[in-house]
Amino acid sequence: MDVLHWDGTISVKYFRIGAFAFAQNWENHNSGFPPWSWVCPKHHWLASPEEKGYLSWEKICISRPNEEDVDQISQIDTREEEISCPGNEDVIDDAILVQSSNRELHYYDFHIVYSSTFRVPVLYFRAYCSDGRPFSLDEIEKELPACSAKELSKSKWTFITQEEHPYLKRPWFKLHPCGTAEWMKLLFLSDAAKPKFEVVLELYLLSWFSVVGQVFGLRIPFKISN
Amino acid sequence: MEAQKYVWEGAIPLQIHLHESQVTALPPPPPALILAPRIGYMPLLASLIKPYFSSTLPPGVDTIWFDYNGIPLKWYVPTGVLFDLLCPEPERPWNITVHFRGYPGNVLIPCEGEDSVKWSFINSLKEAAYIMNGNCKNVMNMSQSDQSELWNSVMNGNLEAYQRVSSKLKLATFDDEYRTLCSQKSQQSFGETDLTAQVNTGRVPIRLYVLSIREDFDDLDEMPRIDCWEKISYINRPVEIHQEDTCFTLHDALKTLLPELFSDESLTNVKLGGVDFQDAVRNPNEDVSSDKVVEDHGKNAHKHPEAGHISSGGEIKLIRIQGIEPKLEIPFSWVANNLINPDYFLHICVYVKVAQ
Numbered sequence: 001m002d003v004l005h006w007d008g009t010i011s012v013k014y015f016r017i018g019a020f021a022f023a024q025n026w027e028n029h030n031s032g033f034p035p036w037s038w039v040c041p042k043h044h045w046l047a048s049p050e051e052k053g054y055l056s057w058e059k060i061c062i063s064r065p066n067e068e069d070v071d072q073i074s075q076i077d078t079r080e081e082e083i084s085c086p087g088n089e090d091v092i093d094d095a096i097l098v099q100s101s102n103r104e105l106h107y108y109d110f111h112i113v114y115s116s117t118f119r120v121p122v123l124y125f126r127a128y129c130s131d132g133r134p135f136s137l138d139e140i141e142k143e144l145p146a147c148s149a150k151e152l153s154k155s156k157w158t159f160i161t162q163e164e165h166p167y168l169k170r171p172w173f174k175l176h177p178c179g180t181a182e183w184m185k186l187l188f189l190s191d192a193a194k195p196k197f198e199v200v201l202e203l204y205l206l207s208w209f210s211v212v213g214q215v216f217g218l219r220i221p222f223k224i225s226n
Numbered sequence: 227m228e229a230q231k232y233v234w235e236g237a238i239p240l241q242i243h244l245h246e247s248q249v250t251a252l253p254p255p256p257p258a259l260i261l262a263p264r265i266g267y268m269p270l271l272a273s274l275i276k277p278y279f280s281s282t283l284p285p286g287v288d289t290i291w292f293d294y295n296g297i298p299l300k301w302y303v304p305t306g307v308l309f310d311l312l313c314p315e316p317e318r319p320w321n322i323t324v325h326f327r328g329y330p331g332n333v334l335i336p337c338e339g340e341d342s343v344k345w346s347f348i349n350s351l352k353e354a355a356y357i358m359n360g361n362c363k364n365v366m367n368m369s370q371s372d373q374s375e376l377w378n379s380v381m382n383g384n385l386e387a388y389q390r391v392s393s394k395l396k397l398a399t400f401d402d403e404y405r406t407l408c409s410q411k412s413q414q415s416f417g418e419t420d421l422t423a424q425v426n427t428g429r430v431p432i433r434l435y436v437l438s439i440r441e442d443f444d445d446l447d448e449m450p451r452i453d454c455w456e457k458i459s460y461i462n463r464p465v466e467i468h469q470e471d472t473c474f475t476l477h478d479a480l481k482t483l484l485p486e487l488f489s490d491e492s493l494t495n496v497k498l499g500g501v502d503f504q505d506a507v508r509n510p511n512e513d514v515s516s517d518k519v520v521e522d523h524g525k526n527a528h529k530h531p532e533a534g535h536i537s538s539g540g541e542i543k544l545i546r547i548q549g550i551e552p553k554l555e556i557p558f559s560w561v562a563n564n565l566i567n568p569d570y571f572l573h574i575c576v577y578v579k580v581a582q
Contacts, residue, residue: 116463117353117431134332161349162335164300166462169455171335178352178362 003200008185009119014201019055019112022205030220034060039111041167054167055112055205061105062143062216105130106143108216112205113166120180121205123212124165124172137162137173145217175212184208229564233548234385236264238309240271241319242292244279248326255282259319263383264306264548265567267343268292268299270381275324288326291334295451298330301337302346307573310546311435311458314577315446333455344377347569354431354570357464358398365395380568388568397570398426400467400559429464430562431571434483436461438540438580446544449577467559476561477554480545480576487540487578544577 010018023036040053111124127135127143137160165172187207188200195203210220242258249255258278262271272290292299294312299322303311309320329336337343352362368376372391379387436459443449452458465479481488545551547565566572 117357164335164460166460169460170332178356 003185003188003194003197006185006188006197006200008181008183010121010201010204011119012114012116014204015114015121016053018201018205019053021202022209023055025203025206036112039167054114056110058107058109060108060110062108062218106135111165111172112209115177118177118180120177120184121208122177122180123175123209125174125216126172140173144215148215148217175215180208183211187211231385233565233567234263234265234383234388236306236549237261238264238305239319241321242275242278243321243323244282245293245323245325247328248279248283250282255279257321258324262305264304264309265380265383266305267301267303267347268305268308269301269337269343270340272339279324279326283326289329289337291325291329291337292322293325294320294322295453297452297454298334300334300455301343302335304567304573306549307433307435307567307575310549311437311575312452314437314449314544316549340381347377347380348373350569350571355395355397357429357431358427358570359396360427364397368395392568400428400430400562428467430467430479430558431566432461432463432465432479432483433571433573434461434463434576435459435574436484436576436578438578439543440580442579443543465558467562474558475554476545476552476556476558479558479561480542480554480574483574484542484576484578487542540581541579542576543579544575546575547572 019038023038026033027035034057036055036057038053039056106127106129108125108127112121113124114120115122127140129135140160159176160173161176162171162173164170184204184207188195206220213220238261240258240260240262242260244255244257246254255278258275260271260274262268269290275290276288291301294308297312299308299312309316313320348365352365355362355365372394375387376391379385379391437452438457438459439450441450461483463483465482467474545554547561552561552565562572
């Protein structure tokens with residue numbers, strides 16, 4: 001299978017393999033951020049073995065300084081030591097982990113779940129403050145960077161939807177996955193190096209997250225190994 | 227298309243009681259008797275129900291929600307499916323409770339009336355289109371008027387109007403004959419803008435609801451009451467109809483969805499129409515129109531750690547689609563073409579008895 005004939009999707013088996021590769025890569029290159037963990041819910045015994053499980057990244061505090069907000073913000077920023085992608089100027093994260101004394105902390109939980117329908121990973125998320133009160137979509141939208149907010153205002157129903165988490169059975173938000181396969185394929189086709197398919201699979205989740213993370217202003221610097 | 231007509235005409239008689247906390251004057255109002263379309267959704271009944279109770283409600287914003295035996299009803303699940311799933315021994319009329327306050331936002335996704343239900347329906351339709359055709363352009367590119375007409379036809383239960391619009395979508399259908407799955411073609415056609423360049427993927431959109439029960443029971447009315455959604459597993463996974471199977475049955479489809487509940491040996495001994503499974507346990511009290519499936523002997527289950535919980539297997543007690551219990555040897559393509567909901571999904575309810 002070569003990249004040219006690939007449709008941008010992955011099987012559930014590769015999702016699982018890719019998830020572990022992703023978590024590993026993440027730990028190696030983003031030591032400033034907390035690690036991802038693989039969650040395998042016990043009660044979901046009815047699903048076939050490969051399908052059990054999702055990636056979890058919880059209690060992430062995201063905040064971005066803006067003009068109106070003159071907070072005392074201390075930054076936990078280890079980005080300077082990271083080696084960036086050659087030619088990629090945008091290394092500095094817009095989103096940083098903060099400890100703020102006069103601003104209430106907003107926490108995010110992110111789960112990466114496989115979709116059998118679209119055969120791609122799907123980002124489920126929720127936000128809440130330190131007392132556990134969940135945020136509504138409006139409150140979350142206020143926090144997103146300007147370009148994401150624009151996308152949202154264009155098509156509220158197709159970008160972020162609120163759905164039941166497939167494992168936790170509670171209302172979570174998700175980024176709608178119907179375009180994912182297309183832009184994932186473009187992502188890899190645009191790479192001049194024309195990577196081998198095995199490399200594509202290994203880097204699939206990392207590449208995918210580097211795109212969807214931008215909705216939240218997360219720009220992850222990482223090396224694409226040749 | 228006769229079967230679809232029956233599906234669209236199916237309805238559940240509801241006896242709707244106002245929740246005691248919402249009753250402001252005694253005596254409490256009598257329950258509302260409403261006939262709810264199977265293919266419809268509960269919040270759409272609001273306009274029918276409110277007149278019964280409006281005089282007793284305190285003023286303010288009403289967000290309607292329902293419960294059955296204390297279980298909040300998921301508004302995005304079609305009414306017929308809720309009934310088939312939560313009411314194993316069919317209760318006629320179905321006694322449910324309506325609330326206009328205290329929406330359980332930690333359990334139920336918010337519902338802002340008809341609009342929310344419409345978008346949930348359209349999103350399901352998009353998902354189904356993606357599964358069947360490899361992309362959802364046909365649904366995304368629907369004109370505003372087509373979209374309205376489609377949704378109105380569902381709300382009004384008008385099958386003719388529905389078919390007029392849905393046929394324009396050119397959604398794939400399934401047949402028994404040999405078909406080539408043009409997987410190579412589908413990848414190349416991804417960039418095309420031509421709407422008709424859609425591929426029949428051979429995948430059937432499925433929403434599977436599995437109720438696991440630990441206690442033993444012979445008759446449905448002996449079944450323990452369902453008291454929470456946690457006992458129900460929801461599997462949203464398409465089933466692929468294989469080209470090499472000249473007759474891919476409902477049984478085959480269920481096997482791909484719930485492999486742990488079917489042992490390999492059972493397949494080789496399946497006789498069409500004979501319902502003769504190796505080691506099958508036949509319950510003499512069962513209605514002949516329903517089928518039971520062989521117990522899993524745990525051979526498939528050993529591969530993963532959770533197998534310990536189901537080492538002696540699980541037994542399928544009941545399968546319900548659109549309120550009927552189809553024979554397992556029915557060709558799955560027929561089921562996929564005729565028993566689907568307007569969102570093109572096949573909703574299947576399965577009751578499984580799980581070992582202790």
